[in-house]
Amino acid sequence: METDVLVVGAGPVGLALACALRQHGVSVRVIDKAEGPATTSRANFVHARGSEVLDRLDALGDLPEESVRAMTITSYAGDRPMMKIRFGDPGLGTAAAPMVISQARVEARLRERLAGLGRQPEWDKRLTALGQDTAGVTAALADGSTVRAGWLVGCDGSASAVRRLAGIRFPGVKVSERFLLVDGRLDPELDRSGTSGWTHPDGVLGAMPMPGDQWRLLAYDATFRDDKPGEEQIAERMRRILPERTGLTGLRLHDVTWASLFSVHRRLADTYRDGRILLAGDAAHVHAPFGGQGMLTGLGDAENLAWKLALVVQGLAAERLLDTYQAERRPLATQVLRGSTAATKVNIAGSPLGRFLRDQVLMRVFNQAWIQRWTTYTTSQLWVSYRRGPLGGRGRKPRPGDRIGDLACERPGGSRTRLHAELRGKWAVLGDQAAFEAARQRLGDQVVSLRAAGPASGLAMLVRPDAHLACKGGPAELARWLDGALG
Incomplete structure (x- = not known):
């Protein structure tokens, strides 16, 4: 193989995926049909969940300082203010604030991070044909060259060549x-x-x-x-x-x-995976721009897929782990599609009745403080949980599949740190040494040992690289979960 993973598309999703794979020690190439990086973009808002992903990729950098702290939306009818929505801290333990910033600047920061990880996007590389077998994927390019990779991920947008060549339907x-x-x-x-x-x-x-x-x-x-x-x-x-x-x-x-x-x-791919070919971002789902959920959802796709694909590439997990990628991410895309569609219909209401309901009813409702807190919470995507998915579970909160906030932690030597800062290509065990050893036997050096600041709960927590709880319990429970999830 020329590379473990070939990523098609050097937008924010493809770059984030490549950075995450490199953090996990996987070889990767990134190609794009464009002649060079984009300097303008339609997307210009990164919600809190997206900022968290960039932080865990160590790609956030000075983007928060460069961004505009414009966290209100004021609606007018002529010169008369009708509604003001304030986006604030959703109170979910995040150190990464939402940002008003161009997608082009986010891409530039991701390219810098990828360069620091030893890779550069390859421009003017248009995909023309695909073939796969049980060992890998062969990609043919317009310049006559081919690339042989173990896996291929299409992050090439709504007009995805990968999706088309793989024969994956895109209804909508x-x-x-x-x-x-x-x-x-x-x-x-x-x-x-x-x-x-x-x-x-x-x-x-x-x-x-x-x-x-x-x-x-x-x-x-x-x-x-x-x-x-x-x-x-x-x-x-x-x-x-x-x-x-x-x-x-x-x-x-x-x-x-x-x-x-x-x-x-408004479209959603029938499947996110065909053998060794996978889809992420707009290649898998596209929807209306209201709510700023497009880039946000794509960044979440990239982080979720990266740690699973890395384990499979490294022989630490069976291929069926990749089926949990679609099982966890596609329901969210469906929900985002419905929400953005509803928001669009409200905003473009053309009938007198529709405008009356929007301007006289909904405007007043959205002026309520609790509705504004709910809006911040909903659009942030910090609420996303996989507890109902194949890797989720029941029990007391936090449940397996739930997001774990950016807890204050201590390393074994006593130095202070943040949980999310330790999850850069790593798993984390918050608990005793025995639980850590149980995880390390199965994950090797991809797991770190931490202790949460404050009183010990008595139960160890195994946290995934995407900051979701894998499981909690003693060494036996952690070992059992890993054996079942990794196959």
């Missing part, structure tokens, strides 16, 4: 909800402490502050029928509807740096 719909996206400056400046949104009979319009003095404008525009407009056409359209929908007649858009038009897709 491409709907007529069309949105304009424009990056530029506004004169006069709006309030940069948060996102502003305006309801209008012709469609919603939102303005989100971006790093520097840039603004990201998004507008639903069903009447803009040009299928392939240029950036200047899109920008001109936004300039025209901006004062109309905001009611701010003096508001002007200038110095546009990027403009795009997109239609919403």
